[in-house]
Amino acid sequence: MKAVRFYSDQGLLPEASRSGGGHRRYGPGALERLRLIRSLRALDLPLPEVRRVLHDEDAAGRVLEDAVAVRLRDLGGELRALRWREAALRLVAECPPAERAEVLRLLGVVGVPPSTAPMARFWRAWLPARMPARATSAFLEAAVPQPPDDPAPAQVLAFARLHAMTTAPCPGGRRPRPEVHRVAGAGGAAALYAGLAEAYELAGPPLRRARDPYPGEALDAYVAAYAGAYGSRDTREFRRGLAARLAAGPRLDRYWELTAVLLTPPGGRPEPTPGSADDWLRAALERDNARSA
Template sequence: MSTSDEQFWSIGELAERAGVTVKTVRFYSDRGLLPESARSGGGHRRYGPQALDRLRLIRSLRTLDLPLPEIRRVVEDEDDAAGRVLENAVASRLRELGGELRAMRWREAALRLVGECPPGERAGRLRLLGAVGTPPTTAPMARFWRAWLPARTPARVTTTFLEAAVPQPPDEPTPAQVLAFARLYAMTTAPCPGRRQPQPEVHRVAGAHGAALLYPGLIEAFELTAPPLRRARDPRPGEALDAYVAAYAGAYGRRDTRDFRRLLATRLAAEPRLDLYWELTSLVRTPAAGPPEPTPGAADDWLRAALDRDNATAA
């Protein structure tokens, strides 16, 4: 036994004081994390109070699930540097845990989705969920829209449109949201006829330059439409519709006239629809409480209805 004057402890005494096993002390000592104060005549390790403080700190850091390399940096750096290292390590671990928690919540909702559905639907839902993977990715949806948008669309406009059109998986999804996201994933990864994603007729009519001008104007019109959509206002002419028509007029090199508004309504009625995509997107984005967030599809529907009402009133 060591004396109180010497303040040297054997590996067993240090383990007892710290409330850990001898194996634990040896593990950290072998990795150079515990300082030895001396060696006995027989070559056995002797530890002082500094080792006890260090061991308690290591145990606290391990309780936070910090990896050994980060713990080494914390205990070996000077006080100021150690504080910064610890802050960075904790922030990094928090980000990792956030991702792990989101993945676990997704799995929980997916399991509930399969467990609560009728037996005859389970095989189909399992196929949908198996294709998505965990954590889910939005990459196929982004590729879908990049193929849909004109090739010359400015990068800034593309980024803004993708933020509005591609729904992110909710942090705490319901089974219905998991199913909607899985269906979106399947929809955007399904093979398309021909070599490219089918393009809207407006792209062909407006040409590459005109189509690239179209989307900045549409984004502005959709933003103006969001407030009346959130308030469940009926479609009607106004600033949002004017911006919508101006976007198409600029793409076509035309002026906003009554004849053009009638022509535009006719062309829009013949455009391909993505109703299912926007319906599923709305489900994914719908919060647990409150109305769903407007999607570009909902905004486009509102503006088309406002255009039809405007033309009918003028007639």
């Protein structure tokens, strides 16, 4: 009865009259309306949404569909957060006692569900300041790994380490960008990264088959990306100079190793990352240069 009075006070179950003793009386449709209210509440729909469904009879179906869609989206986020918390707890439970304090420190600064915003900021500081927005978005989509919805403990740890890596202070306030990329300028960098994305995609199949690096279509696209950014041609001399420049640039191997952990399902084969594809193509370039020496 308390629930009936509550719904009545909220205007969801209008009373028809009152008895001489002050008891509420309801019309013939009240029981069916009460059943509908309870069904909607059992689906965890908030009272404002229940009220909209009840009061907008002409659009009740659409209102209900919208309310259910919103609740499904919210519930998906809640379940994802719970799965991350479960995996984080398993990680703490399974890690050696000597490593537990460090693991807790890493986990303590990562939100649940985890945000990729720190990684995006890391790469934005790494990219040319005036690079076109569309090119920047495409680069970030490739470079920033999305955390899995149902992670293994190792993936939670990998994400926490990526978070720590990308939020660590950097001398001078800016990430070291390879000279081979910097000299291309903002416009050249956009063309360069678009060409590299194509080369990485071409390198994906041989990487998945664990083939050794070899010259071919993927390497040609890789070299063409650099040559186009510099306004040069793909010549033997250019390939030798490119290999020397690439070897002298800073590396982000740890970032891509951790990214591979996030992208690879437990028990599955490692998925190629931009880092592993770039390593494979560099090795193919070195092999190609060695053959022509």
